[in-house]
Amino acid sequence: MDVDAYLDRLGVAWPATPDLATLRHLQERHLAAVPFENLSVHLGEPIELTEEALFGKIVRRRRGGFCYELNGLFAALLRSLGYDAALHAAQVFRPDGTLGPPLDHAAIVVSLDEEEWLVDVGFGRFSRHPLRLSGVDAQSDPDGEFLLLDASHGDVDVLQDGKPQYRLERRPRPLSDFVPMAWWQATSPSSHFTKSLTCSRPTSQGRVTLSGDRLIETVDGVRHEVVLASEAAIRTAYRVYFGLTLNRLPTPPGESPLTSGALSPTLP
Numbered sequence: 001m002d003v004d005a006y007l008d009r010l011g012v013a014w015p016a017t018p019d020l021a022t023l024r025h026l027q028e029r030h031l032a033a034v035p036f037e038n039l040s041v042h043l044g045e046p047i048e049l050t051e052e053a054l055f056g057k058i059v060r061r062r063r064g065g066f067c068y069e070l071n072g073l074f075a076a077l078l079r080s081l082g083y084d085a086a087l088h089a090a091q092v093f094r095p096d097g098t099l100g101p102p103l104d105h106a107a108i109v110v111s112l113d114e115e116e117w118l119v120d121v122g123f124g125r126f127s128r129h130p131l132r133l134s135g136v137d138a139q140s141d142p143d144g145e146f147l148l149l150d151a152s153h154g155d156v157d158v159l160q161d162g163k164p165q166y167r168l169e170r171r172p173r174p175l176s177d178f179v180p181m182a183w184w185q186a187t188s189p190s191s192h193f194t195k196s197l198t199c200s201r202p203t204s205q206g207r208v209t210l211s212g213d214r215l216i217e218t219v220d221g222v223r224h225e226v227v228l229a230s231e232a233a234i235r236t237a238y239r240v241y242f243g244l245t246l247n248r249l250p251t252p253p254g255e256s257p258l259t260s261g262a263l264s265p266t267l268p
Contacts, residue, residue: 003077006059006073009062010030010033010034011033012029017082018081019113020130022081027121028129031121031201031202034058034064035242036065036122036198036201037198038196038198039197039244040063040065049069049179054069054072054073065122066185067105068181071108071120072087072106072178075087078108078110083110084111084112086173087108087177088107089102089103089104090166090167091105091166093166101181104166106122106178107120107166109168115132116133116134118133118156119131124200126143127160132148133148146159197211197212197253199211199238206219206220206221210234210237213228213229214226214228231249235249
């Protein structure tokens with residue numbers, strides 16, 4: 001782990017101490033600097049869940065990723081900075097209120113000052129600040145009000161503005177546990193990630209998202225959407241809004257260029 005290069009990617013100086021204020025700042029900067037995106041799924045790029053591969057993609061190539069990639073590498077950075085940080089699996093709630101499959105999502109739990117904190121930089125629009133896992137009251141955040149409730153088997157249900165988001169396991173997992181589900185998410189016709197194309201990050205006034213040729217900006221709660229008329233305009237939007245320089249544009253969903261083995265899982 002080249003910590004200096006990772007911190008430079010985030011625009012952050014080397015922190016003086018691994019405390020809560022620093023954790024909060026690191027999470028905010030990670031969300032702002034590293035987009036949540038599933039472009040690899042539509043570019044035919046393999047999803048490699050090793051710290052070396054993730055560092056090359058997110059830091060060296062200055063790309064983003066989805067939950068397993070973003071939280072997988074951020075947890076490694078936090079450990080390098082002296083935090084007690086571990087990955088935890090979660091099941092995402094579907095719109096009908098049922099739960100998705102196990103290991104549907106990966107989040108981070110940080111143990112700090114005899115408290116546990118939920119940290120997540122890989123769930124799209126979610127909390128910008130750490131959430132206290134033991135909190136019984138609603139926790140306010142720039143992106144909503146969060147409530148963490150006890151669920152069955154010691155798990156924790158995470159609600160955002162009253163809507164269930166995911167059910168978090170309390171036991172830690174190694175990054176390698178998520179390899180099979182990451183492969184499924186990147187290849188299955190039933191996966192949300194193969195059905196949609198997205199690149200998104202929060203801004204100081206809201207959020208900006210590029211979905212194919214649709215650029216969506218939310219500013220102070222007001223949504224603005226424009227359709228980009230050319231490939232040149234799409235490339236410019238990726239560069240200007242997300243800092244991504246792409247050699248080629250991702251193929252829209254339904255027109256996948258992938259062969260059956262293009263995204264086979266790479267084990268750590």
